[in-house]
Amino acid sequence: MTEILRIESLTAGYRGAAAIEEIGFSAKAGSVVALLGANGAGKSTLLKCIAGLMPTFSGRIWFEGRDVTGRSAIELVRAGIAYVPEGREIVTTLSVNENLTLGGLHVPKAVLEQRRELVLRLFPELVERLSSPSWQLSGGQQQMLAIGRALMAGPKVLLLDEPSLGLAPLLVQRVFNQLGELQRQFNLTVVLVEQNYRLTMRVADTAYFMRSGRIVGHHSAEELRTPEGYGKIISAYFGAAASAA
Template sequence: MFYGAKAQAVEDVSFSVGTGRVVALLGANGAGKTSIMKAIAGLIPATGTVRFDGTDLDDLPTRGRVRRGIVYVPEGREIVGNMTVRENLVLGGYHLGGRDRKSRAAMVLDLFPEIANKADRSAWRLSGGEQQMLAIGRGLMAGPRLLLLDEPSLGLAPMLVRRVFDRLAAIRKETNLSIVLVEQNLAVTMRICDELHFLRGGMLVGHRSAEELKDSASRQQAIDTFLGAAV
């Protein structure tokens, strides 16, 4: 996986995500996490193969992957600040019919009551945590089967991080949604993930199940072994 002509961002990365499972990618800045997410979403070319439901997606553009059920929520939220909360949600369901968009918007606002009573307010007026909820909600509008979440805790206070991850846990419990989660914070990631892959220098350097990291000693060992002082 390359940026430009020569800069290789990721090398020899392979992992799978089961239905209804949450798989986390952990590593320091520059480890290649976002490059992997963008390649899965079709935003940058990949030298390998991305398979979804047994089908190669190599020649399928981003819009086609969204229609298949692969939705990317990027780092930094990238909501449209001068549009209302409701209008941002409509953007997320652009390919749906009017009735489906309306029902999915109602579902999202029910899931995130913090933004429900601000649905007709400009998105830039939301707090950081509310903007993150809107970004995730906009991704859910597309009816994803695989949700790619890039650093959802970035820049949020611990209380807001808990709220966001509590909502993600609820989504996971109520649906068969699969999630690939990019994070730097192991403690946050452990709230919802099933498996963790550790990256360093654009390569996978380790794998653990959430079950293997239940106690603090094993988590610290994983940090020391795979991430060093980066986390």
């Protein structure tokens, strides 16, 4: 597998104060890389930096071997990096279909239609809701729409911030199953931020652990999937309380 994304010594934050420091990680094409950490660890900040939504203080971001540090969010979407923010942020007054169209605004019409079909095959729940305003969707359907909208841009890398947030366990399972399917079918690379550790371990190839704005360790899926490995790793990074989650 070739490396598609590499983050080197990335430091960034808000109003001059660092929220993430000296972050380094890489993702191979077609893999799922999880970023795990407690509230405030800096996970969303890191994704926003990779998506070009906030400036970085220092460090570099490489995508497909090119230095893309400092590129705008629009340039990065066009290059193949799509971002699904925490809390979904879909335009709720627009219909499901209008939201999908927005996601592929820069894409030629014929391609747009193909992608729309693909997204609807992946999330058939959305088909009968196409003309409904998005606020009428359930939480799970909104999450599917947010992911679907990001896929309309035809990304190579999907940055997903807490897709399980606010969803019932069964829905979380469905969204994760769909993710696995996506990754297999399209060789999509997924950078997944989650607090649902157990579910994340099932889909991730590698997990990086974040604490207080820094990466404090990383482990492969094999290490994480055995119950002993999982228990040891989680309590090492987050303490005994997290291992019960």
